Amino acid sequence: MGSVGGFLSVFRSHQRELVCGYCASVMALIDLRPFRHPRVTHVNGATVLPMGEGMARRVTQTRLASAREVQADPLFVRDPDLPCFIEHSERQLDYLARQGGEPVYELLCTDCGANYLRSMPHLSAQVRRSATSRVTVS
Numbered sequence: 001m002g003s004v005g006g007f008l009s010v011f012r013s014h015q016r017e018l019v020c021g022y023c024a025s026v027m028a029l030i031d032l033r034p035f036r037h038p039r040v041t042h043v044n045g046a047t048v049l050p051m052g053e054g055m056a057r058r059v060t061q062t063r064l065a066s067a068r069e070v071q072a073d074p075l076f077v078r079d080p081d082l083p084c085f086i087e088h089s090e091r092q093l094d095y096l097a098r099q100g101g102e103p104v105y106e107l108l109c110t111d112c113g114a115n116y117l118r119s120m121p122h123l124s125a126q127v128r129r130s131a132t133s134r135v136t137v138s
């Protein structure tokens with residue numbers, strides 16, 4: 001029993017909820033199964049497809065440039081969300097630079113609007129380490 005249980009646990013599937021680090025809402029489900037591609041499903045039911053690192057970098061750079069333009073506009077200069085968004089986008093570019101060209105999954109929180117970029121090696125390591133079914137992305 002012990003050895004069979006040990007063997008089976010290696011092949012156990014891991015299904016977890018990915019939770020927003022800002023507001024604790026469930027953003028997506030991640031399903032890791034042996035011999036299958038990992039699957040990420042948004043809470044609205046849509047499959048989250050991985051985005052190439054180059055594409056993710058361009059999208060993030062475009063958003064960052066737009067945010068900086070808006071921040072330079074006197075009408076929006078006092079928007080408290082802008083500095084956060086700019087810092088967040090800069091952190092995402094750093095993150096992409098550290099993932100060694102891995103594709104990333106964009107996780108969007110429909111409750112608070114936060115967005116996260118995560119590579120599958122990073123997500124699966126977090127899922128495997130998690131003691132509960134809820135994995136906080138922050």
Ligand SMILES: [Zn+2]
Nearest residue numbers: 020023109112
């Ligand atoms: Zn959120």
